[in-house]
Amino acid sequence: MSSAQQKPKAKRDTKRLILDICERYLMQWGYNVFSYHHIADELGVKNAAIHYHFRTKSDLAVAVLLRYRARFIRWTQTVEALPPQAQLDAYMRLSLNFVLNQRVGVLVTLGTEYNTLPEPLQEQVKLLQDEIFTWFAALLExxxxxxDFLFNGTAHAMASLIATTMLGSQLLGRVRGIGPFEEVVEQVHLIVGMKRNSP
Amino acid sequence: MSSAQQKPKAKRDTKRLILDICERYLMQWGYNVFSYHHIADELGVKNAAIHYHFRTKSDLAVAVLLRYRARFIRWTQTVEALPPQAQLDAYMRLSLNFVLNQRVGVLVTLGTEYNTLPEPLQEQVKLLQDEIFTWFAALLExxxxxxDFLFNGTAHAMASLIATTMLGSQLLGRVRGIGPFEEVVEQVHLIVGMKRNSP
DNA sequence: GTCTATAGCGGGATAGAC
DNA sequence: GTCTATCCCGCTATAGAC
Structure with a gap:
């Protein structure tokens, strides 16, 4: 720890920057469209420099996913003391912010591309999907x-419905903007009884 | 019409076959991954032969979307006499069949790739999305x-929620199989009051 | 840690023969 | 309607200099 502080700017944090840029491309374009050249250009280096940090494109994307998953787990911990409604809203706001920034969650892009992904990356997608859907089901339960919530059916089924709605809404929002997305968020409130309950 | 019958097998219906194969790739891989070579190989011809029928890749995909949209309109006409619940189920069964065949609807793949698509293709995606969501809202209304249905909120908002759920469920189904998809379909029944209504 | 250079492949598209 | 041949481009990845 203290040794890290001794050379605070010893080297530019290139590895981290590469992960940041790659993550952004994964959310904007998906895995198959971006290239090492795109990342290298943004950093002002050559594509061989990226290969030094991550030998293959698959390795790089897996590293992004590992970080992404760890961040999601930390995020759930930061909201776990909040009331259930606030947690649900916080999650939906994550998706909303993606759309506002012309992105979608990696489960949207990588889920769509799933059949074309290298196997280690498919594994990461599965794990992330598990973690998100499991957290969601526990929250609704x-x-x-x-x-705080009022709905029919199992919490697991309702969690799957809302989580998939958030995936689909990002696709809708990408094409039609934020308005339709917010309409769906409002309707989610209704189906879990956060406003009016009975017809 | 009769002249068409005079030479029923005069030429192999290559144009149609190309559209069929391209449509399948769009649903399995999306626009950016497949190539003219993939299609040509399946037909046992060279890629130049495909360019003869569709000058550019963009032209081909647009042609697929035009046919896809027309087919959706015809489909809505074949079900319009059915009760609302049956129409909703028929629509969800379309998505289910995609997943069973290792595909997803083109709104999933092309929505995800939206930012990377040529402009004429983006236009087609918008139009298809409009047609589907408009039909859905009218059905719920x-x-x-x-x-037949019982729910809170506007029909338009509920239509957007269910339609986006179907998009997201295809992503879930692609990764995790048909079980989770069917769980969501069942939950959709509950939120529109097709089974038990009040908590 | 970043560079140049390059190998090797696959993509979209066109020209012109058959 | 399909072919061969070709152009030009961009991609992943590696070798070896600095």
Whole structure:
């Protein structure tokens, strides 16, 4: 720790910057469209320099996903003390911010490209999907027990429905803008009983 | 018409076959991954032969979308006499069949790739999305009026929620198989009041 | 850690023969 | 309607200099 502070600018944090740029491309274009040249150009280096840090494109994308998954886990911890409604809203706001920034979550791009991805990357997509859907189901279960949510069916099924709605809404938002996205968010509130309940 | 019958096998219906194969690739891989070589190989011809029928890749994809849209309109006519619940189920079964065949609807692949598509193709995606969401909203409106559906919020908002759920479920199904997809379909039944209604 | 140079491949598209 | 041949481009990845 203290040794790291001794050379704070010893080297530019290139590895981190590469991950940042790659993550952005994954969310804007997906895996198959971007290239090492795109990343190298933004950093003002040559594509061989990227290969020094990540031997193959697959390695790079897997590294991005590992970081992405760890960040999601940390995020769930930062919101776990909030009321269930606030947690649900916070999650939907994540998707909304993606759309506002002309991106979509990596589950959208990599899910779509799934059949064309290298196997180690497919594995990461599966794991991330598991983590998100599992967290979602637990949230809905707790929220219903506490009386914050009100809905029919299993919490697991409702979690799958809302989580997939968020995926699809990002596709809708990418084409039609933020308005239609927000309309869906509002409707999600209704189906989990966060506003009016019975017809 | 009769002149067409005079030479029923005069030429192999290559143009149609190209459209069929391209459509399949669009649903399996999206626009950016497949190439003229992939199509040519399946037909047992060279890629130049495909260029004879469709000058550019963009032209070909647009032609596929025009046919796809026309087919959707015809499909809505074949189901329009059915009860609202049956129409909703028929639509969800379309998505389910995509997943069973290792595909997803073109709105999933082309929506994801939207930012990278040639402009004429973006236009087609927008139009198809319009047609599907508009049809869906009208269906939910009619179904609620007739007492077949029961839900809170506007029909338009509920239509957007269910339509986006179908998009996202195809991504889920692509990764995790048909089970999770069917769980979502069942939950859709619940939120539009097709089974138990009040908590 | 970044460079130049290059190998090797596959893509979109065209010209002109058959 | 399909072919061969070709152009030019961009991609992944590596070798070896600096």
């Amino acid at each position: 707790r929220g219903r027990s506490s009386g | 009619r179904g609620r009026s007739s007492g």
